[in-house]
Amino acid sequence: MHDNLLPDRWLFDQMSQGMLMLDLNRRVLALNRSAQEFLRLGEEEAIGRPCWEVSGFSLCADQCPFHEVVETREGRKTLGFECSRNRSSASLCLDVVPLRDASGAVVAVMESFRDASLVKDLADRLQKKQTLLTQEMERSRTVINSIADGIYTVDLDMRITGFSRSAEKMTGFAEEEVLGLTCREVLRTSVCDTDCPLKWTLKNQKPVQNCVANLVAKDGRRLPAFLSSDLLRDGDGDVFGCIGIIRDRSEVESLKAKLLNEYSFSDFVGKSKSMEEIFGRIRTVAATEATVLIQGESGTGKEIMARAIHFRSSRKGDAFVKVNCASLAESLLESELFGHEKGAFTGAHKDKPGRFELANGGTIFLDEIGDTSLALQAKLLRVLQEKEFERVGGIETLKADVRVIAATNKNLLREIEKGTFREDLYYRLCVVPISIPPLRERKEDLPLLVETFIQKFNARGERIFEVSSRAMAVLMAYDWPGNVRELENAVEHAYVTSTTGRIERQFLPASLFRSAATPGERDTPVRAEEQQILTVLQAHRWHKHDAALELGISRTTLWRKMKQMGLE
Numbered sequence: 349m350h351d352n353l354l355p356d357r358w359l360f361d362q363m364s365q366g367m368l369m370l371d372l373n374r375r376v377l378a379l380n381r382s383a384q385e386f387l388r389l390g391e392e393e394a395i396g397r398p399c400w401e402v403s404g405f406s407l408c409a410d411q412c413p414f415h416e417v418v419e420t421r422e423g424r425k426t427l428g429f430e431c432s433r434n435r436s437s438a439s440l441c442l443d444v445v446p447l448r449d450a451s452g453a454v455v456a457v458m459e460s461f462r463d464a465s466l467v468k469d470l471a472d473r474l475q476k477k478q479t480l481l482t483q484e485m486e487r488s489r490t491v492i493n494s495i496a497d498g499i500y501t502v503d504l505d506m507r508i509t510g511f512s513r514s515a516e517k518m519t520g521f522a523e524e525e526v527l528g529l530t531c532r533e534v535l536r537t538s539v540c541d542t543d544c545p546l547k548w549t550l551k552n553q554k555p556v557q558n559c560v561a562n563l564v565a566k567d568g569r570r571l572p573a574f575l576s577s578d579l580l581r582d583g584d585g586d587v588f589g590c591i592g593i594i595r596d597r598s599e600v601e602s603l604k605a606k607l608l609n610e611y612s613f614s615d616f617v618g619k620s621k622s623m624e625e626i627f628g629r630i631r632t633v634a635a636t637e638a639t640v641l642i643q644g645e646s647g648t649g650k651e652i653m654a655r656a657i658h659f660r661s662s663r664k665g666d667a668f669v670k671v672n673c674a675s676l677a678e679s680l681l682e683s684e685l686f687g688h689e690k691g692a693f694t695g696a697h698k699d700k701p702g703r704f705e706l707a708n709g710g711t712i713f714l715d716e717i718g719d720t721s722l723a724l725q726a727k728l729l730r731v732l733q734e735k736e737f738e739r740v741g742g743i744e745t746l747k748a749d750v751r752v753i754a755a756t757n758k759n760l761l762r763e764i765e766k767g768t769f770r771e772d773l774y775y776r777l778c779v780v781p782i783s784i785p786p787l788r789e790r791k792e793d794l795p796l797l798v799e800t801f802i803q804k805f806n807a808r809g810e811r812i813f814e815v816s817s818r819a820m821a822v823l824m825a826y827d828w829p830g831n832v833r834e835l836e837n838a839v840e841h842a843y844v845t846s847t848t849g850r851i852e853r854q855f856l857p858a859s860l861f862r863s864a865a866t867p868g869e870r871d872t873p874v875r876a877e878e879q880q881i882l883t884v885l886q887a888h889r890w891h892k893h894d895a896a897l898e899l900g901i902s903r904t905t906l907w908r909k910m911k912q913m914g915l916e
């Protein structure tokens with residue numbers, strides 16, 4: 349019968365594993381060449397004898413798979429075991445396969461055994477590798493947990509798969525609480541809906557570094573942070589998630605605030621030698637009642653200096669009233685300053701107090717005083733000397749308890765020489781003169797001013813955290829004819845147009861490059877400035893408001909400069 353079950357005897361003998369064919373009584377029907385060699389037994393000696401006698405395998409006594417294969421119709425069964433025989437031992441792997449006839453009934457069983465040492469070796473090596481991998485992972489985890497930055501990983505659905513110890517400490521969430529939740533649900537950052545760095549990284553397959561964001565901790569605390577992200581890849585290089593790094597920004601913030609505090613006076617910022625001296629002067633003069641004359645080009649900060657003096661003085665609880673002497677025609681300016689009585693001139697339908705009255709007890713800031721007429725200068729001199737004035741059309745003499753701070757961007761000594769400014773008024777105003785140098789002469793203030801403006805704009809909703817060195821180089825190289833006002837406008841322009849969280853060269857206004865591109869004109873700054881004004885005016889179709897904004901000067905200053913250029 350076994351000829352039917354063993355049609356190819358030659359192949360049976362060629363097999364490298366030892367093979368025993370057994371009948372249903374577990375008696376040997378056939379034994380191949382490898383089995384004969386391993387068991388050191390001729391086939392004739394074995395045929396008809398029970399297999400446990402022939403093989404002498406230890407598992408025959410209690411683990412014999414024969415019945416399981418035959419009776420439970422389990423099919424193939426593989427077992428590994430140690431075999432000691434003839435004083436030699438080997439690791440064996442036993443395969444038991446039922447042999448069936450055409451009707452599917454089991455008629456015999458084929459047992460084949462092979463040396464399992466190779467398989468065992470492989471298993472050992474796998475085990476070792478697994479142990480090493482586990483140790484490696486443990487080591488990485490220890491490293492990750494010892495990093496001060498918070499680290500978390502997400503899968504492709506943005507669900508958290510890992511949350512380091514520092515991330516737990518920063519946010520107040522424990523890893524078990526957040527695993528499986530989306531990072532948006534847990535971290536609630538200010539950039540989740542708009543600029544999520546992890547989503548960006550997954551989409552563009554590129555890392556993101558130091559994106560400015562605010563996180564919300566478990567207890568609702570706002571946590572200023574820099575967020576970075578990078579891809580997570582498996583051994584085949586396939587992306588399976590993303591890593592997020594949270595760097596605490598509060599220390600940077602407080603250092604910046606400290607630095608600004610150290611180099612600022614109210615809103616007035618500067619760290620150059622000249623600014624330091626000016627701060628000293630403000631401190632001294634603020635405590636007195638002295639009249640102050642502030643001189644400086646347009647946009648150098650004359651008005652904020654006047655405010656700083658007022659708010660440091662004993663008058664700070666009363667009004668600070670500003671009058672721009674260049675923006676009004678002479679007659680209107682007089683009525684604006686001193687007020688008028690009803691019927692004093694056409695259109696004076698009722699009594700109106702002037703700015704001196706409104707500023708009573710406080711400070712009046714006379715901006716662009718160099719643009720007043722000689723007649724008005726006489727009246728101002730009287731207020732300064734006698735603290736008295738009359739309303740236009742009035743007869744009653746009014747008292748003025750007002751501190752005067754005046755400002756001009758004109759050289760008043762030259763105006764005195766020309767006969768357009770009264771010398772006696774000049775000396776009355778100039779009790780304490782303060783001259784603010786133009787920005788181009790104190791470029792060391794520039795980085796601090798840029799930082800101040802960024803913080804000011806960030807207060808509306810944080811977007812920018814740094815200025816690239818190339819952008820800073822452009823800012824440092826520029827001449828700033830519009831001084832700090834122009835710088836503030838340039839930073840705002842870059843702030844609004846930046847899409848990267850940084851102020852970079854390409855986000856700066858074109859006017860900074862136009863001026864840099866015409867170095868020949870640097871020799872004649874007045875011409876360069878006139879050319880710039882003309883270009884900007886043309887670009888804005890002579891719309892003075894927009895042109896003044898781009899130039900970084902006030903409309904009054906633009907109007908004055910146009911007048912000087914004959915462009916009225």
Ligand SMILES: Nc1ncnc2c1ncn2[C@@H]1O[C@H](COP(=O)(O)OP(=O)(O)OP(=O)(O)O)[C@@H](O)[C@H]1O
Nearest residue numbers: 615616617646647648649650651652832833902905
């Ligand atoms: N040192 C400074 N620190 C911070 N901001 C400044 C400083 N100097 C000027 N600025 C800013 O620049 C802008 C112009 O300042 P300000 O109006 O005081 O200049 P100004 O000299 O009075 O100009 P103008 O002569 O055209 O009236 C303001 O927005 C002000 O906040």
